[in-house]
Amino acid sequence: MNTTQRSELFELKGVYPQLQQLLALRKYTQQLDLDTQIRTSPSAGNWQTRMRGRGLDFAEVRLYQPGDDIRSIDWRVTAKTQKTHTRVFTQERERPIILAADLRSDMFFGSVNCFKSVACAGVMSALAWVALRSKDRVGGLVIGDSSHIELRPKASRQRVLSYIRYLEQYAGQLHSPIATDAKQSLDQLFAKLKQVSRPGSAIYIASDFHDIDTLNKGRLLKLAQHNQVTFIVISDPLEWQLPSQLNLSVTDGENTSLLRQSKANLMKNREEQIAKFCKPLNIEILSLSTSDSLLKVLEQRFTPHHYLNKKQRSRL
Numbered sequence: 364m365n366t367t368q369r370s371e372l373f374e375l376k377g378v379y380p381q382l383q384q385l386l387a388l389r390k391y392t393q394q395l396d397l398d399t400q401i402r403t404s405p406s407a408g409n410w411q412t413r414m415r416g417r418g419l420d421f422a423e424v425r426l427y428q429p430g431d432d433i434r435s436i437d438w439r440v441t442a443k444t445q446k447t448h449t450r451v452f453t454q455e456r457e458r459p460i461i462l463a464a465d466l467r468s469d470m471f472f473g474s475v476n477c478f479k480s481v482a483c484a485g486v487m488s489a490l491a492w493v494a495l496r497s498k499d500r501v502g503g504l505v506i507g508d509s510s511h512i513e514l515r516p517k518a519s520r521q522r523v524l525s526y527i528r529y530l531e532q533y534a535g536q537l538h539s540p541i542a543t544d545a546k547q548s549l550d551q552l553f554a555k556l557k558q559v560s561r562p563g564s565a566i567y568i569a570s571d572f573h574d575i576d577t578l579n580k581g582r583l584l585k586l587a588q589h590n591q592v593t594f595i596v597i598s599d600p601l602e603w604q605l606p607s608q609l610n611l612s613v614t615d616g617e618n619t620s621l622l623r624q625s626k627a628n629l630m631k632n633r634e635e636q637i638a639k640f641c642k643p644l645n646i647e648i649l650s651l652s653t654s655d656s657l658l659k660v661l662e663q664r665f666t667p668h669h670y671l672n673k674k675q676r677s678r679l
Contacts (some may be wrong), residue, residue, distance in 0.1 A: 375477040375657055380484040382531045386524075388485070389492040391658060395665040397460065397493055397565065422451045459516035460494040461560045461590075462487050463504040464530055465570030467546055471537035474601045475654040480537055482597050483569045484530040485657050490567055491523045493665065502559045505529045507536065508546035513559045548577040553586065562589035569595040569651075571602075572637055580640070587644035594646055596637060599653045602630035 373391045375384070424437050427447035440448040464487045470480040477485075487503075494501045495518070502516030503526040512529050514522060549572065560566055566586070572594065586592060641648055651660050 373658055375481050375485045377481060378471075378473075378478050379537075380481045380531050380534050382528070385484060385488040385527050385531060388489045392489050392492050392661065393496065395489070395493045395661055396667065397490070397497060397499070397665060424448050424450055458591075459500040459502055459561065459564045460490070461502045461504070461516065461556065461564050461566045462490055462494075462526065463506070463552060463556055463566065463568045464533070465506055465549070465552060465568070466530070466533040466537065467506065467508050468537060468540055468542040469573050470534075470540075470571060470597070472540045473599050473653045475599065475652075477653050479571055479597045479599055479653060480534040482651055482653050482655075482657065483595075484527075484534045486595055486597075486651055486661070487530055487567075487569055488527045489657065489661055491526055495520060495523045501526065502564075503529070504552070504555055504559055505533050506547055506552045506555065507533045508542045509544060511547070511552075511555060513555065515559055516561075516564075549574045550577045550579050550582065553578060553582050556586065560586075560590060564590045565593075566590050567593045567595060569597060571597050572633060575633065575636055575640065578640065583640065584644060587646055592644070592646045593649060594637060594641060595649045595651055596634070597651050597653075598630050 373384075373387065424440050425448065427436060427441075427449045431449045435449045435451070437448045437450045464483050466480055466483060470478070470483055472479055473481070491501055491503070498518055500516035500518045501514075501522055503512075503514040503522075505512050505526075512533075514526055514529075516522075549570065552568070552570075556566065556568075637648065640646070649660070649664055651657070
C-alpha cells in the first residue's frame with residue numbers, strides 16, 4: 364500500500380478524536396521509523412555511546428588515554444607508530460521516547476478537516492505506535508487547562524494504549540477555544556517534562572505554541588542540551604490567512620468573537636518566534652496543518668528516503 368492509498372483510507376476528521384481511529388493508526392504507520400529522524404538530527408549525538416573496551420561496532424583507533432581499557436589497545440598500530448593506541452567501539456544505547464501533547468483550550472479550533480486538538484491526538488498516537496514497534500520505551504505527558512497526566516517511559520503495549528486513551532479523554536473535554544478559568548502555560552508543560560524525561564531521551568512536543576513567549580529559555584536550553592527535541596507545530600489555515608475582505612465570527616455556543624484580517628498573520632509571527640527559539644538549539648520543527656494528510660506529513664519526515672531527500676534539497 365503506497366502513501367496515497369493509506370491517506371485515502373485514513374484521514375482525521377471532526378471536532379473530537381475517535382478512539383478507534385487512533386488505535387487504527389497502528390496498522391497505517393508500519394512504514395515509519397523514528398530512527399530516521401533521530402540518527403540524522405544534528406542533536407542526536409547521544410544515540411550512540413563510545414565505550415572503553417568492547418562494543419558492538421568498531422569506530423576508530425586513537426591515542427591511548429588514561430582510563431582506557433588495556434584490552435582495547437591496538438598493538439599493531441602501537442608498534443607501527445611507537446605510541447600507544449586504543450580501539451574505540453560504539454554501542455547503541457536505549458533512547459526513551461517522550462511524547463508531550465498540548466490539549467489546552469486554544470487547540471479547540473479548526474476550519475478544515477479537523478480541529479487542532481484532533482490533529483494533536485492523531486500525531487501523538489501515530490508516534491506512540493511507531494515507538495512501540497521499535498521496542499522503545501514510551502513515556503507521555505498530556506496537559507489540559509487545569510490538569511495533566513504523566514506516564515513514565517515503559518516498553519509495553521499497555522503504556523501506549525493508556526497514553527492514547529488520555530489523549531482522547533483530554534481532547535474530549537474541550538468545548539471552547541477560550542479557557543473558562545486560568546489555564547496552565549506552555550512553560551508549565553516544559554517544567555513537567557522534567558518529571559518524565561531523563562537525559563538522552565527523544566522528546567516530541569505537539570502544540571500550536573500560541574504562548575511560546577511564556578517559555579523559560581533556560582529551561583528549554585537545558586532540555587535541548589541533554590535530549591533530542593522536536594517541536595510539532597500544529598496550525599489551521601485560518602490562522603495563516605483569512606479570505607480577503609472578509610471578517611469571520613467564531614462561537615462556542617454562548618460567546619462570539621470576530622476574526623479580523625489584521626489578526627490572521629499571527630501564525631506567521633508565531634512561526635518566526637518559534638524558529639528563533641529552535642534554531643540556536645538545533646531543535647527540529649515539524650509543521651502540521653489541519654488541512655494536511657497526517658500520514659503524508661509523517662512519511663515525509665520518518666521514512667529514510669523522503670527525509671534524506673529533503674535534507675539534501677535544503678542544502679541546495
